[in-house]
Amino acid sequence: MKTRRIFLQKAGISALALNLSPFSPLLGANEELNMNAMDEKPLRVAIMGLGSYGSRVARAMKDCKRAKLVGVISGTPSKIEAWQEEYNIPAKNCYNYETYSQIKDNPDIDAVYVITPNGLHKEHAIGVANAGKHVICEKPMAVNASEAKEMVDACKAAGVKLLIGYRMHFEAKTQEVIKMRMNGEFGKILFFQGLSGFIIGDPTQWRLNYELSGGGAMMDIGIYSINGARYMIGEEPIWVTAQETKNNPEKFKEGVDETIQFQLGFPGGAVASCLSTYSMNNLDKFFLNGLNGFAEMQPSTGYGPIEGRTHKGPLNHPHVTHQTTQMDEMAAIILDGKKPLVPVDGEEGLKDMVIIDAIYKAVKEGRKISLV
Amino acid sequence: MKTRRIFLQKAGISALALNLSPFSPLLGANEELNMNAMDEKPLRVAIMGLGSYGSRVARAMKDCKRAKLVGVISGTPSKIEAWQEEYNIPAKNCYNYETYSQIKDNPDIDAVYVITPNGLHKEHAIGVANAGKHVICEKPMAVNASEAKEMVDACKAAGVKLLIGYRMHFEAKTQEVIKMRMNGEFGKILFFQGLSGFIIGDPTQWRLNYELSGGGAMMDIGIYSINGARYMIGEEPIWVTAQETKNNPEKFKEGVDETIQFQLGFPGGAVASCLSTYSMNNLDKFFLNGLNGFAEMQPSTGYGPIEGRTHKGPLNHPHVTHQTTQMDEMAAIILDGKKPLVPVDGEEGLKDMVIIDAIYKAVKEGRKISLV
Structure with missing residues (x-):
């Protein structure tokens, strides 16, 4: 199969470009399966930013049924080349940061998933919107609420959808707990606890560079506890208090938070x-406590299988790679107007940013x- | 055995009063065992305040090896009568709140365990100290740090020991975690989490009466998280922040805290x-997180068996009724000058009160x- 991919790619054409029937003998078993699943029109996605998370999303999309990786935007030609090879991406769907506004003239791309550093999200998301493509923007959607608001407004003005790269909102065990809460199975909700953290490595990475990150752990991992509090409790907070601890000011410079409660x-x-x-x-725990029951999840937001239990017993939903589900569900939201269990749009991302600002x-x- | 107890009591005498040899044929098997264990002189304790927690301590003391319940102080004659029956307490060791200063003339009582409402601890502890008896005072030792300081000073002036009714400081699994931390097995300690709570019943109880309780949940159950933070981390806090939520101001009146983070x-x-x-x-969880390991305990401070695990595996120490161990260890502290793993004296209790005030x-x- 790899051989044929390379052949097709070297010929500058993809199976889709060849307009092959899903039942064409030229297609291998896997491709046939995917094409069958894609009886419905897929969401054709370009990824902007080919770093480690972008790569993770791309790998996950190999198993998607409704979303398909068809293009890339990167400033690094060697990365583009490698991705073309790996994902069978035609040259005409490859852009860099100088050329990506031309994506507006490309009828084969429906949406761009912006996975660049936080500090560039606003520029990139608005750039994509202005090119008339739907925007999926990795979280945090921006570095503050003001930027986020600009992005929401720009996408509205451009008539494109703006979704935020929430994984957990589609994860089966998480959704089960949310549904139980919606059904009142925990009784009156009293307490949520979220512990989100890890030890960050390379001190030179962009996540520790305020200009690119807009913050520190809060932007990257603390946001999961913010999300968790909101979707687990099912309300919007009315006040916030916070305390910062910085033990390593060399590694975590001005504006880059190390630890915040x-x-x-x-x-x-x-x-x-x-x-x-x-x-x-490895701090990755959620705990939701109601008058009549509880839910505990640990890991609660990591990439691997989520583990959890409620007062009714363990949560046993099978693990599916989060980004696979996310991209398929986002395809249904964008293409079919499907309403997700929990909103994942720009307004939702803006709420996170208002809380982070606070x-x-x-x-x-x-x-x-006060948040009201 | 009950028959003989009643006989001895009706005759107004106890086995001890009869000065029986531990090997006297008049003693049943249980008593012989206890007497054997009491080869060393026991700490002879009177309990002041015969409420539900006082009763729990008394029951637990039946299995003590070094401490012995020998007296009571209560304002309720019917309770005194029931306890005399149950615990074989001679009339000469029974006092009420008008007469207990006379305990100074009673050579058969070494210490008084003050288990009255928080708001009365200062008066009672100082009263016991002035009667020349060692004081064990239930926690919180007072309703604020100023009162606690008075108690520490009074006991010092009277030349008696003042211990605070800490159970967990002697509990085997808790001690194991503390020892692991002391040995550096968790590496640098970064985080402690304590969740302490329950739904309090009867709204007319003294714990919800500010005059007697001096506060609400913090005084009664939140103090366990304060203790846990201190003994698990092994340092004294330098700052505190706190947020109160009161959903039921009818039940939790002015000064009586319902929920505080x-x-x-x-x-x-x-x-x-x-x-x-x-x-x-049933919020009863501790979590200690270090750079190289962790400990989780749930339940962490309840009366029943503590359950816990560390990065090394489950904690398997057998359960012993906490108050039994506590009273035996306190006997060794008072009688032998034994140094506990973690201090349990008045200065330690004062530190709790300084934090609660803050x-x-x-x-x-x-x-x-700021606490410094």
């Missing part, structure tokens, strides 16, 4: 207690920040 | 995140309170 208050009386850190190993403000001013 | 910062860079509540079911202040003023 934050607390959220909710209109129904629930509270959330969360930890965001770049200095602790967390940083709470740290700086040392007081409770 | 609090955070502690430690000089070594660790942080603690804790929850204290009277409105959530938590209430942090809630009231909405800012970080």
Whole structure:
């Protein structure tokens, strides 16, 4: 199969470009399966930013039924070449940051998944919107709420959809807990706890460069606890308090948070207690506590299988690579107008950014920040 | 055996009063065992306050090897009568709150365990100290640090020991984790989390009466998370922040806290995140996270068996009724000058109260309170 891919690619054509029937004898078993699943029109996606997370999404998309990786945008020619080879991407679907506005003239790309550093999301997402393509933007969608608002407005003005790269919102065990909460199975929700952290390596990476990251652990991993608090409790917080601890100011420079504890208050009386850190190993726990039951998840947001249990017993849904499900579901949202269990659009991402702004403000001013 | 107890009691005498040899044929098997274990002089304890927790301590003391319940102080004659029957307590060792200062003339009582409402601890502990008896005072030792300091000073002036009714400091699994931390097995300690709460019942009980309780959940159950943070991390906090949530102001009146989240910062860079509540079911979790390992305990402070594991595996120490171990160990501290793994004296209790004062202040003023 690899041989034929290379042949097709060297010939500058893809199976799709050849307009092969899904039952063509030229297609191998895997491709036939995928094409069968793609009886419906797939969402044809270009990935912008071919770093490690972009690569993870691309690999996951190999198993997608409704979404298909068809293009790339990168400043690094050697990466483009490698991806063309690996994913059978035609040259006409390859762009760099100088040329990607021309994507507007490319009828074979429906959407661009922006997976560049946080500090570039606004420029890139708006650039994609202005090229008339739907935007999927990795989270955090921006470095602050003001940028996020600009992005939401720009996508609205351009008439394209803006989705945020939420994985967990589509994960089966997570959804089961959300459904149980929606059905009132936990009773009145009283408490959510999220512990999100890991020890970040290479100190020269963009995630530790304020200009590119817009922050530190909060932007990267703490946001999972913010998301968790919101989708587990099912309300929007009305206040936030936060406390920062920085033990390694060499590694975590001005503006790059190492460890922040934050607390959220909710209109129904629930509270959330969360930890965001770049200095602790494998902190990945959610705990939702209601008057009549609880849910515990650990790992709660990692890439591997989520493990969890509720007062009713263990959660046994099979693991599916999160990004595979995410991209298929996002294809259905964009193409079919499917309504997800929990919103994943730009307005949702903006809510995260409003909270992150408030967390940083709470740290700086040392007081409770109201969100209403 | 019950028959003989009743006989001895009706005759107004106890086995001890009869000065029976431990090997006397008048003693049953259980008593012989206890007497054998009491080859060393036991700590002869009177319990002041015969409520539900006092009763729990008394039952646990039946299995003690070094401590012995020999007296009671209560304002309720019917309770005294029932305890005399149950515990074979001679009339000469029974007092009420008007007469207990006379305990100074009773050579058969070494120490008094004060288990009255928090708001009365200071008066009672100082009263016992002034009667020349050692004081064991249930926690919280007082309703604020100022009272606690008075108690420490009074006991020092009277030349008696003051111990605080810490159970967990002697519990085997808890001690194992503390020893592992002392041995550096977790590496640098980064995070402690304590969730302490339950749904309190009867709204008319003294624990919900500010005059008697001096506070709410924090005084009663949140203090376990404070203790846990201190003995698990092995440092004293340098700052505290706290946020209160009160959903039921009818049940939890002015000054009686329902739910407080609090955070502690430690000089070594660790942080603690804790929850204290009277409105959530069975919250009883500790989590200690270091650079090289972790400990999780759930239940972490309940009366039943503690369950826990570390990165090395499950903690398998057998369960012993906490108050049995506590009272035996306290006997060794008082009688032999034994040094406990973690201090349990009045100075230790005072540290709790300083933190509780700061938590209430942090809630009231909405800012970080320094503890140094």
